Amino acid sequence: MGPGPDGTAGDAPTEEITGTPAAGDVDDSAPGGPPEPDDDARVLLFMRPGRNRELLVETLRERYAVETTTDVEALETTFDCCVFDAHEFNRVAGTIQSRRELSAPVFIPFVLLVSDEAVGMAAGNAWEYVDDIIELPVRKAALRSRIANLVERRRTSLRLAERERRLADTVEDLRLKEQAMDQAPVGITIAESGDDDNPLVYTNDGFEELTGYGSDAFGTDCRFLQGDETDSETRAALRSAIDAEEPISVDILNYRRNGQTFWNRLTVAPLRDENGSVTNYVGFQTDITDRKIRERRLEVMSRVLNHNLRNKMNLIEGYTAMLREELRGHDVEDEPIHHALGVIEETATDLMGIADAVRKIDHTLAEPSTELDIDLSERLPELVSRMTDRYPAATFELSLPDPDSPDPLMVRVVGLVTAVEEAVENAVKHNEDPDPTVKIRVERRGSDWIEIEIEDDGPGIPDHETRVLEHGETSLTHADRLGIWLMYWVVNKAGGEFSVSTGDAGTTLRLTVPIAP
Missing domain, CATH: 3.30.565.10 (Histidine kinase-like ATPase, C-terminal domain)
Known part of the structure; x- marks a missing residue:
């Protein structure tokens, strides 16, 4: 590597890093007092052992965590400011730019300490590598102030980088959530809060596939999905919950754009701001037409099984008993006939047992969930x-x-x-x-x-x-x-x-x- 900024191969700063009293040493008891400690900040002194390094450690450790080194690998660690003497700067200047790239986009400051006679020469090429050149001797307060400014710039850079990272994460999170909402297999709507109407401001693809309505429905209340056959009690319950700013789930008969009816499992919930005021309502729509048809079919089958079948079996049992009694009255001893009657009675009993079993299953499983132990x-x-x-x-x-x-x-x-x-x-x-x-x-x-x-x-x-x-x-x-x-x-x-x-x-x-x- 070429000569250092002072034209020598390693001219060290003088012992008067803060100057002697005659050179203007600062009294730390002056207004403002000693600096507040900043234990989280780490200052790296990339300097040869000697009196100057000892004085720097003594001066900066009142505020920072100070470490000393001449190991090039130390430049790859995390620090908030790195201070070089001329000798070590000459040796490792070529690594500074790569270290900046490693830290980007966060600012990382480098400082060069030079003697008075080397300042002019240092300005020639060192400024391409470092963020400040401090001429020695220098007052303690001045040195700490300049280091503090650079550390604060780094801290500001870190805060900005963290803010940008959080903003990027937030944007990505919002993008992911929007994508999830757009591609959800159920209808999702968002409506504004209002006294009478709740106009739509968002509908996802699932809602359009379900109803036939998309962004053209913005600005209108979702009541346009209701029709003549929509149950009035369900409408009233839905409106009452919205007016009371409470969540609600209902099964409601709705109409698609083409006039086709479908059963909709609708859930509506209020969205509140940080003050607790309702600003919007989110709605979830699921087509449950097949389920409702199946439920109706099961209701009919259950009625037939539990009522009609039971009545028919009672008739069979009754007439079987009459036939058996009639045969007994005429002294008929026909074993096949008695056997046949027995089979009829047994079959009727079995069918009655099946009906009872179905009724027991339906009654047991239809019981609502209870909080009672x-x-x-x-x-x-x-x-x-x-x-x-x-x-x-x-x-x-x-x-x-x-x-x-x-x-x-x-x-x-x-x-x-x-x-x-x-x-x-x-x-x-x-x-x-x-x-x-x-x-x-x-x-x-x-x-x-x-x-x-x-x-x-x-x-x-x-x-x-x-x-x-x-x-x-x-x-x-x-x-x-x-x-x-x-x-x-x-x-x-x-x-x-x-x-x-x-x-x-x-x-x-x-x-x-x-x-x-």
Whole structure:
């Protein structure tokens, strides 16, 4: 590398870095006092050991974290200002520009200390590398002031860079959210808050695909989706919630641009500013037409199954009994006829059982979620007592966790006791042994889960009955016992796990559920 800025190969600054008293040393007790410490700022003294470096350390450490080095690799570390003497500057000046590029766009200051006679020569080429050239000797206050100005410039640069980074992150975040809203598979709208109307200011692509309306709907209230067949009570509930600035979700019949009706699951929620005032409303629209049709179909099928089928089965049972009585009155001893009547009666009874099972499933699963806890330590003994009265020949064994435990055996799973009752009763009804045994075990699984096992000594559940739980039902593979679906759906609704294990010794049903779904 060429000669240094003072024309020498390493002329060091004089000991009078702040000058002697005769040269104007500053009294730090002057107005303003000593500088406030800035421990977060790091000043790197890239200087040879000597008195001048010691004086600089003494002068700057009152305010900054000061480190000394002559290692070029130190320039790649993080610092807030780097001070060179002429000798070390000559040695590493070529690395300064690459260090600036590494720090960009954040400003990083470099300072060169030179003796009085080298100032003119330093101005010739050093300014291309450094941000300040300080002539020695120099007062302490002046030195600290100039270093402080450079450090503050860097701090300002850091704040600006951080602000720009946050702004860029915010812009990217907004762009991502806007993209998510635009491409969401549901309709999304934003409307302004108003006394009577809430004009639209945004609609996403999903809303246009759903309704046929896009940006041309801006400035109008979303009520244009309503029509003659839209339920008036639903309209009133929607308007009331908006006027009360409360969120609401409704199923509402709406109309597309082409006049086609569709069922819309509409959710509207207010958006508030930092003062809590509602400025806008966001709406989410989902086409639930297929679901509503399916619900109506299930309602009709349920009515037919629970009412019409029951009435027809009652007629069959009644007339079958009349025929059997008629045959008995005429002393007819035709075994095939009696057998046929028995088959009719048994089939009618089975169909009535299916109707009852469907009604039980519908009633159990249709129960609304409750916040009330169920104490299994009370409900299960009551269940065993009922089963004992109903099936006196059967043996029921109930095993509960430690009764002295301070933690009650509480759960909040809708239909859980009904599912356990179904499992216990099926274990008895499908066991040909005249003295069947059913064991019920309850255990805690950690602090948040309960596991219930129902074990019997019966013939076991056929494989095709349990296989449908994993693969679904088909015309060839289906379950004859609806009770197993009741148990499965209760556990599944709670987010738990249901399993069936069948062996030579019988069947074990395992219901694992969270305490509070």
